[in-house]
Amino acid sequence: MSVRSVVPFGPQHPVLPEPIHLDLVLEDEKVIEAIPSIGFVHRGLEKLVEKKDFQEYVYVAERICGICSFMHGMGYCSAVENIMDVVVPPRANYLRTIWCEMSRIHSHLLWLGLLADAFGFESLFMQSWRMREKILDMFEMSTGGRVIFSVNKVGGVRKDMDKEMLREFLKVFDDIEQELKVLTKTFLEDYAVNSRLRDVGVLTKQQAHELGAVGPFMRSSGIALDNRKLGYAAYPELDFEPITSDVGDCYARCDVRIREIFQSIDLIRQAAAKIPEGELAAAVKGFPQGEHFMRVEQPRGEAIYYVKANGTKFLDRVRVRTPTFANLPGMLETLKGCQLADVPILILTIDPCISCTER
Amino acid sequence: MKVSKSPWLMHYDGSSCNGCDIEVLACLTPVYDVERFGVMNTGNPKHADIFLITGGINAQNAPVVKQLYSQMPNPKVVVAVGVCACNGGIFKECYNILGGVDTVLPVDIYVPGCAARPEAIIDGVVRAVALLDEKKKALSQEQVSSKEA
Numbered sequence: 148m149s150v151r152s153v154v155p156f157g158p159q160h161p162v163l164p165e166p167i168h169l170d171l172v173l174e175d176e177k178v179i180e181a182i183p184s185i186g187f188v189h190r191g192l193e194k195l196v197e198k199k200d201f202q203e204y205v206y207v208a209e210r211i212c213g214i215c216s217f218m219h220g221m222g223y224c225s226a227v228e229n230i231m232d233v234v235v236p237p238r239a240n241y242l243r244t245i246w247c248e249m250s251r252i253h254s255h256l257l258w259l260g261l262l263a264d265a266f267g268f269e270s271l272f273m274q275s276w277r278m279r280e281k282i283l284d285m286f287e288m289s290t291g292g293r294v295i296f297s298v299n300k301v302g303g304v305r306k307d308m309d310k311e312m313l314r315e316f317l318k319v320f321d322d323i324e325q326e327l328k329v330l331t332k333t334f335l336e337d338y339a340v341n342s343r344l345r346d347v348g349v350l351t352k353q354q355a356h357e358l359g360a361v362g363p364f365m366r367s368s369g370i371a372l373d374n375r376k377l378g379y380a381a382y383p384e385l386d387f388e389p390i391t392s393d394v395g396d397c398y399a400r401c402d403v404r405i406r407e408i409f410q411s412i413d414l415i416r417q418a419a420a421k422i423p424e425g426e427l428a429a430a431v432k433g434f435p436q437g438e439h440f441m442r443v444e445q446p447r448g449e450a451i452y453y454v455k456a457n458g459t460k461f462l463d464r465v466r467v468r469t470p471t472f473a474n475l476p477g478m479l480e481t482l483k484g485c486q487l488a489d490v491p492i493l494i495l496t497i498d499p500c501i502s503c504t505e506r
Numbered sequence: 507m508k509v510s511k512s513p514w515l516m517h518y519d520g521s522s523c524n525g526c527d528i529e530v531l532a533c534l535t536p537v538y539d540v541e542r543f544g545v546m547n548t549g550n551p552k553h554a555d556i557f558l559i560t561g562g563i564n565a566q567n568a569p570v571v572k573q574l575y576s577q578m579p580n581p582k583v584v585v586a587v588g589v590c591a592c593n594g595g596i597f598k599e600c601y602n603i604l605g606g607v608d609t610v611l612p613v614d615i616y617v618p619g620c621a622a623r624p625e626a627i628i629d630g631v632v633r634a635v636a637l638l639d640e641k642k643k644a645l646s647q648e649q650v651s652s653k654e655a
């Protein structure tokens with residue numbers, strides 16, 4: 148007869164950089180159910196809008212999460228800009244696009260590293276993170292910060308990249324592309340990696356749709372949706388297609404994210420070729436009044452920013468729905484019926500960001 | 507400076523924004539790589555000498571942090587990484603933030619920055635190692651005197 152037991156997982160666990168707690172109900176080695184409890188990183192920063200004015204709040208929005216900090220800042224700024232009818236100068240839009248894609252590359256490389264760490268491939272972990280440092284160096288050169296940049300403001304951006312800097316960056320991206328090709332070979336062809344990732348945690352297209360998955364987690368189940376196609380920043384002028392896979396297992400998620408890195412490098416090249424000269428920010432006068440929904444595509448999927456303003460310098464409400472929140476039901480579904488040893492990998496393949504989720 | 511042992515550190519996210527956490531991890535990976543000084547990251551509090559905490563600690567996290575601290579063997583050093591961990595930082599006014607690690611634990615070393623830079627974190631760890639030696643000496647003296655008494 149099989150034995151039922153409950154194994155607590157987290158909040159402090161070696162594979163988790165962030166705290167989340169799961170109670171895993173096991174039957175022998177098989178997971179029957181996973182019951183999450185969250186709230187370890189809840190700070191309550193949506194309520195800070197009452198204490199910081201709408202310009203200051205950009206800094207708080209950036210600190211929703213340190214990995215997608217640029218995109219959080221941009222999403223919030225775009226929502227406010229839409230309410231105030233501010234037209235962002237084209238150069239600022241292009242710069243935002245470049246920084247967005249750099250964030251995506253750095254986030255995906257970080258994830259690849261953590262994934263390798265989760266299945267015990269230590270040197271692959273180190274290699275991914277070594278490459279990521281190059282992106283952080285470029286961030287530091289262009290914005291002054293490594294993870295938190297404070298380069299967005301309502302109306303545009305604060306810093307510029309000159310021609311020479313862009314040329315340098317493109318050279319670095321060439322290097323990164325070459326190195327990534329080598330890494331890709333290991334990630335996708337290595338025997339050990341394959342045996343840990345193939346056919347583990349399959350999420351079908353139907354399930355992904357019903358459970359409301361977003362981002363690479365959804366795209367690897369065969370749904371071709373990408374919010375960048377909605378046309379914010381400079382994306383309408385760039386040429387790209389959402390990257391998908393039909394398999395829906397952990398391997399597919401790894402594959403999709405790797406291909407997205409190559410796509411991001413391509414997008415940066417396109418943007419660098421097209422970037423126009425001009426202003427960095429539009430003047431912002433008065434206070435916002437009205438409300439707006441802004442949807443952006445973050446490395447982990449769709450993030451929604453809802454901003455409601457009342458005509459004073461303090462906003463009424465800011466609401467953020469982050470991708471991990473949408474992906475949690477899908478993750479719990481894939482955990483059902485898996486082996487205990489696969490739990491860390493399954494949790495990691497949605498690329499969880501707990502501090503986004505709990506804010 | 508002479509280091510008398512390889513310090514092992516444990517890292518825990520006490521309600522931070524993640525920024526400082528990835529910088530802590532960046533210290534352990536190539537480019538900054540503190541492993542070359544014998545510093546290792548461990549997930550087990552019973553193996554750890556240095557406790558790196560990021561973030562301003564919320565109500566749900568406070569008991570977890572206290573428990574992790576109590577599981578670490580003596581002597582131990584607590585390093586608060588990032589402005590959040592030092593005094594609450596940008597989240598100080600949030601309703602769910604207690605305001606710094608020192609509201610729940612005795613903190614030995616404060617590393618400033620938002621996000622704290624890897625150089626600053628490494629500096630903090632180096633100071634922690636020196637402090638660890640001091641604490642060890644004090645501890646052994648205590649034991650000697652308690653035996654004599």
Ligand code: SF4
Binds near residue numbers: 620
């Ligand atoms: S100090 Fe800044 S970067 Fe570090 S956890 Fe706090 S808000 Fe994030």
